[in-house]
């Protein structure tokens with residue numbers, strides 16, 4: 001069962017790249033696991049290590065010492081494109097990321113992220129540019145992401161509002177999960193099934 | 204008053220709504236759930252932890268494709284993690300009563316190849332799988348999309364999903380494809396045009412004469428890569444081609460049930476006057492064989508074309524292009540044809556079906572692959588493999604110096620040991636050229652089976668139209684001419 005999540009205050013890691021696909025977030029060879037353990041190590045693995053396994057110099061984004069422990073990512077457009085692997089949000093969460101700010105997210109990734117209480121926060125291109133320069137000027141600034149208020153507060157008293165699927169928001173705030181919700185509607189499912197014979201039998 | 208005209212998507216969507224509460228996503232009934240070894244283990248664990256059963260094992264089916272080796276099946280699997288994962292899917296299926304087409308089964312194969320070939324995939328259905336290329340099944344006029352592991356658990360437990368209604372996007376491909384141009388070129392051209400996020404939030408319906416003229420297998424190739432344009436699903440209205448493909452397949456309806464089913468399927472195509480949130484038109488007459496040069500599937504050009512110069516793209520995309528070309532070791536503004544190759548991969552759920560094998564064989568027949576080149580031909584399923592062997596295609600490939608393998612995802616995702624080495628160039632009929640997708644540091648050119656096979660002969664990226672059919676018999680014309 002997920003823990004309720006309301007807000008977090010953290011410094012920010014900026015990865016100024018567009019179209020970061022799930023093969024970058026968690027390369028396929030890390031998908032042979034049958035649990036969710038050790039995925040923090042897989043995060044952005046091929047960006048961090050050369051093909052022979054040595055750590056790249058200078059260290060890549062999340063390996064930069066000052067980025068340790070940060071929980072908010074600022075990334076380019078269309079984050080999470082590609083494969084449906086939920087290992088991508090699992091790896092991000094395992095490393096400690098709680099919120100990602102971008103101009104857009106790939107559909108499947110966005111859904112997977114929400115199911116893991118990882119917030120995909122969409123901002124306009126203008127806002128994204130402003131946040132990027134803000135961060136460049138003050139790389140150690142702390143932002144507060146507040147899911148209850150649906151705001152991100154910036155240093156100096158500025159803040160902006162964001163939209164999130166209201167249903168997902170309720171689930172994350174309460175720490176409930178969707179399977180429980182749907183199991184609560186079993187009556188409706190049974191009624192539907194009674195009037196809709198299965199279209200195929202796989203056995 | 205007449206009912207509001209509806210699209211194919213809307214008809215399927217409306218027919219599967221179990222409940223929809225204000226503010227909450229709809230509860231959508233799922234007709235068919237396809238399962239494979241890589242994205243399912245944690246979902247079964249979740250089910251066990253909650254003490255739940257699989258609600259509809261008879262609407263669920265599983266196979267092993269992603270991490271399974273494509274080498275001799277009698278050799279034990281060396282990779283311990285892959286072996287454990289494969290053992291686990293088998294155990295999970297046994298425990299929960301799910302039919303499993305696993306190692307040693309004559310019906311095993313890539314999940315998106317076996318669904319259609321077994322007749323499980325049918326028009327009007329909702330189909331999900333923990334794999335983003337589930338859109339493949341949309342070729343039959345089914346609403347099919349990829350889901351994550353939490354959603355797999357949801358479907359296992361409830362046979363439903365919580366879904367927000369997506370928008371609709373019509374892609375009309377007009378005219379007639381030129382010889383040497385195929386389904387893969389249509390979809391690569393579309394993604395090059397709309398970009399890899401261009402279809403986000405939408406379900407695509409492919410229409411137009413060029414789409415109607417495609418075989419079922421070619422339609423699957425088009426729908427398969429809808430996700431590469433950001434769309435979760437891609438649909439093609441069912442027609443006589445669809446019904447002819449399905450008739451007599453193992454899990455398709457038979458006798459009276461068949462007639463009844465077809466009557467229902469005929470009502471599925473979008474109504475006259477139905478509207479879409481977005482429409483684009485592609486001129487099929489003008490399409491050429493496509494090849495990607497970069498590190499996402501939207502970075503494609505005609506094989507006769509040039510890699511864009513930095514000034515050809517919008518300022519915001521320059522960084523992306525520069526980084527992609529640095530990874531690929533290619534120069535902006537140079538031509539794509541003639542690029543040297545180390546590996547050729549023919550296979551995957553995009554192009555691993557029998558027609559793809561025939562197309563590749565039509566070029567390789569009586570020819571030999573270039574010196575020093577490694578060529579892997581991997582059928583999409585064990586059924587495709589047997590069919591190809593009964594037509595003697597395996598001999599064509601072997602005689603040409605290519606490897607003929609057991610079925611599976613293989614070098615499409617490089618989880619099973621079939622992979623590019625760092626720095627190697629591969630031309631691949633699969634669907635993703637992301638950095639490292641086909642092996643750490645590997646560099647991928649995506650293309651059609653004809654282009655890949657022609658390139659296998661020369662050892663460089665080659666326009667298949669410059670190469671006549673191999674020395675085949677009259678009954679096996681080159682697909683270059685046949686299309």
Ligand code: SF4
Pocket residue numbers: 268269313314315334336551552553611612615616633634
């Ligand atoms: S062939 Fe490739 S894209 Fe298709 S299911 Fe397998 S890994 Fe996924």
